[in-house]
Amino acid sequence: MGEGSTLETNVKAIELKDLWRRYKATGDEKARERLVVAYSPLVKYVSGRMASGLPAHVEEADLISYGLVGLISAIERFDLEREIKFETYAITRIKGAIIDELRSLDWVPRSVRARAREIERANSKLEHELQRAPTDEEMAAELGSTVEEFQESLLQISNSSVAALDELWTVSDSSGDQVSLLDTLQDPGAPDPAHVMDITDLKDRVADAIARLPEREKLVVALYYYENLTLREIGEVLGVTESRISQLHTKAVLRLRSRLQGED
Numbered sequence: 001m002g003e004g005s006t007l008e009t010n011v012k013a014i015e016l017k018d019l020w021r022r023y024k025a026t027g028d029e030k031a032r033e034r035l036v037v038a039y040s041p042l043v044k045y046v047s048g049r050m051a052s053g054l055p056a057h058v059e060e061a062d063l064i065s066y067g068l069v070g071l072i073s074a075i076e077r078f079d080l081e082r083e084i085k086f087e088t089y090a091i092t093r094i095k096g097a098i099i100d101e102l103r104s105l106d107w108v109p110r111s112v113r114a115r116a117r118e119i120e121r122a123n124s125k126l127e128h129e130l131q132r133a134p135t136d137e138e139m140a141a142e143l144g145s146t147v148e149e150f151q152e153s154l155l156q157i158s159n160s161s162v163a164a165l166d167e168l169w170t171v172s173d174s175s176g177d178q179v180s181l182l183d184t185l186q187d188p189g190a191p192d193p194a195h196v197m198d199i200t201d202l203k204d205r206v207a208d209a210i211a212r213l214p215e216r217e218k219l220v221v222a223l224y225y226y227e228n229l230t231l232r233e234i235g236e237v238l239g240v241t242e243s244r245i246s247q248l249h250t251k252a253v254l255r256l257r258s259r260l261q262g263e264d
Contacts, residue, residue, distance in 0.1 A: 012038075016035075016038060019031045019034050019035050019038070020035070020080060024080060032072075032075060032076075036068070036071060036072060039075070039086070039087075039090060040068070042071065042090055042091060042094060043064055043070075043071050044064060045091075046063075046091055046094045046095055047063035047067050047098070048060065049228075050063055050095070050098060058102075063098050066097050066100075066102075067094040067095075067097055067098050069101075070090075070093040070095070070096060070097025071090055071093070071094055071097075073097065074089055074090040074093040074094070075090075112156050112157055115156070115157065116157045116254060118143065119143070119150075119153065119154075119157070119254050120254050120257055120258040121258070122134075122139055122142045122143050123139065123255055123258045124258040124259075125142065126138055126139065126142055127255075127258075127259075133212070133213065133217075133255060136150060136151065151247055154246070154247040154250045154251060155243060155246055155250075157250050157254070158246040158247065158249065158250040205260060206260070209255075209259040209260060210256070212259075213252055213255060213256075216238070216248055217249075217251055217252035217255070218252070219238070220234055220248045220249050220252060221249075221252050223237065224249060231245045231249060232245075
């Protein structure tokens, strides 16, 4: 059974190589269509991951539709000579296509965006004054609200967030492609020389910003972005509710955004 499975995998790999050669050499539309079908599970994977952090009214089927646009673009633009796996390149473009479409729909209420910016500014001000991450009580006082109102704001922002750190952790290479820092770190292939210095600098800045997060927020970031656990699964690990994890995640994202934007 194991030998048969290995043989099937090898045959598929050979077929994919042949499809890539045919498409890139001649622009064969049928080869492109077969590549789209072969890699379509990537769209389902990315859409499923993103849907878990979005409001219930956002349909996963719509995300898949947006993601297919990104997959097709990835297939058309991918250079077989690049020292990066196609899957890594494609996932970044699929995420980008979904985020772009959601942005164009402008479905995040302006009041929520404004509140997020207000919290970022308050966090940046207090961190500068206190030389540490402010507590919920200190943030609420700075914002002129109660702790309960501040935490409710975090939940509202969380429900409107779209791949918050993926939007943050990107750089453009010389061809204009968006390359996610997370995908670059996870891929064994070397990044393109044209933007390796940008990635190294961004990696150092993000690592430093994460290191300065409060311990529980740091743990949530590690489990969510590096271990690929959902917010619900993290809540089970830490023994708290999913909504509490959403608050911790949102606080971490807003702290990181205020720090990185403050350094630009």
